Amino acid sequence: MSEFRHIPVLPLQVAEALAPRPGETYVDCTAGRGGHALTMARAVGPSGTIILNDADAGNLSAAEALVRAEGGGARVVALQGNFASLPRRMEDAGLSADMVLADLGFSSTQIEDAGRGFSFMRSGPLDMRFDVTRGLTAADLVNKASERELVRILREWGEEQASGRIARAILEARSMAPIETTERLAEVIRSVVGRKPGGGDPATKTFQALRIAVNDEIGSLEALLAQISRAAENAAGASKEGRDRAGWLAGGARVCVLSFHSLEDRPVKACFADICRRGLAVDLARGGWTASEQEIAGNPRSRSARLRAVRLGGG
Numbered sequence: 001m002s003e004f005r006h007i008p009v010l011p012l013q014v015a016e017a018l019a020p021r022p023g024e025t026y027v028d029c030t031a032g033r034g035g036h037a038l039t040m041a042r043a044v045g046p047s048g049t050i051i052l053n054d055a056d057a058g059n060l061s062a063a064e065a066l067v068r069a070e071g072g073g074a075r076v077v078a079l080q081g082n083f084a085s086l087p088r089r090m091e092d093a094g095l096s097a098d099m100v101l102a103d104l105g106f107s108s109t110q111i112e113d114a115g116r117g118f119s120f121m122r123s124g125p126l127d128m129r130f131d132v133t134r135g136l137t138a139a140d141l142v143n144k145a146s147e148r149e150l151v152r153i154l155r156e157w158g159e160e161q162a163s164g165r166i167a168r169a170i171l172e173a174r175s176m177a178p179i180e181t182t183e184r185l186a187e188v189i190r191s192v193v194g195r196k197p198g199g200g201d202p203a204t205k206t207f208q209a210l211r212i213a214v215n216d217e218i219g220s221l222e223a224l225l226a227q228i229s230r231a232a233e234n235a236a237g238a239s240k241e242g243r244d245r246a247g248w249l250a251g252g253a254r255v256c257v258l259s260f261h262s263l264e265d266r267p268v269k270a271c272f273a274d275i276c277r278r279g280l281a282v283d284l285a286r287g288g289w290t291a292s293e294q295e296i297a298g299n300p301r302s303r304s305a306r307l308r309a310v311r312l313g314g315g
């Protein structure tokens with residue numbers, strides 16, 4: 001088990017938007033180390049249910065252990081996997097939730113663990129997978145993708161202006177020897193992009209882009225959002241499927257998504273605006289909620305966080 005800690009972001013605002021009641025069911029799409037889930041478990045009490053999901057088996061088992069030990073007796077169900085398939089798995093198991101949270105991206109425990117390869121500040125294998133049992137690693141991408149594909153990834157998921165220069169440098173470096181470590185990749189990037197005065201590390205955007213590509217983060221988010229829209233339509237009785245089958249979200253379910261950059265926030269904002277405009281949901285956090293200066297001082301990761309929240313069902 002990792003020795004690192006993850007401090008939950010915007011915990012008070014998440015609890016305010018989800019407004020948990022005793023006996024309700026909460027599903028955590030990204031259980032991480034279980035910080036948010038523990039608060040919800042205590043609020044729903046022994047007659048409530050906590051469904052934990054994470055692609056990362058290590059994080060999931062830590063969250064499960066924490067909620068079982070300190071959650072006040074709530075029933076716990078743990079499901080390992082990508083949250084894109086969570087709604088279907090819940091429906092297959094006859095589970096329906098009153099509250100949902102997706103706290104996107106990586107946990108502090110993952111970025112601080114050099115062995116996971118997420119950070120250019122720590123030397124480790126170039127992996128970056130949330131689920132280490134499947135899929136391509138960042139090293140696979142960096143060493144096998146075409147120059148064109150690398151440029152697309154860096155531009156699309158890193159919004160990196162030097163994508164062409166970095167892709168060419170990667171191709172040149174890997175023609176001599178495969179790029180296997182975070183340290184080597186960061187070195188290759190820094191050899192063609194200088195540090196701007198007062199700017200961050202030149203490797204920042206490339207590392208973000210590769211992590212997003214390796215884990216199909218935006219594709220998974222879009223799949224989850226489509227399932228939230230479908231549940232909103234079903235709750236309003238707008239589709240035949242909704243009338244025939246109990247969905248993964250109960251009518252009146254509260255849904256929160258915490259994002260950390262605009263690539264994540266944009267589709268969330270668009271999805272929530274769409275279901276609110278169609279009268280299928282009510283906005284609970286107009287404009288999105290952000291962290292206070294006090295929270296940022298204690299937890300720098302909260303600086304870029306934005307919480308969006310809706311309640312299914314019209315106003």
Ligand SMILES: C[S@@+](CC[C@H](N)C(=O)[O-])C[C@H]1O[C@@H](n2cnc3c(N)ncnc32)[C@H](O)[C@@H]1O
Nearest residue numbers: 008030032033034035036055056082083103220
């Ligand atoms: C920011 S952390 C969650 C922290 C958690 N809320 C807490 O309080 O400890 C994000 C977690 O989401 C997981 N994750 C990211 N994308 C995922 C996806 N598409 N499917 C499942 N888990 C995912 C990561 O493995 C990580 O554990």
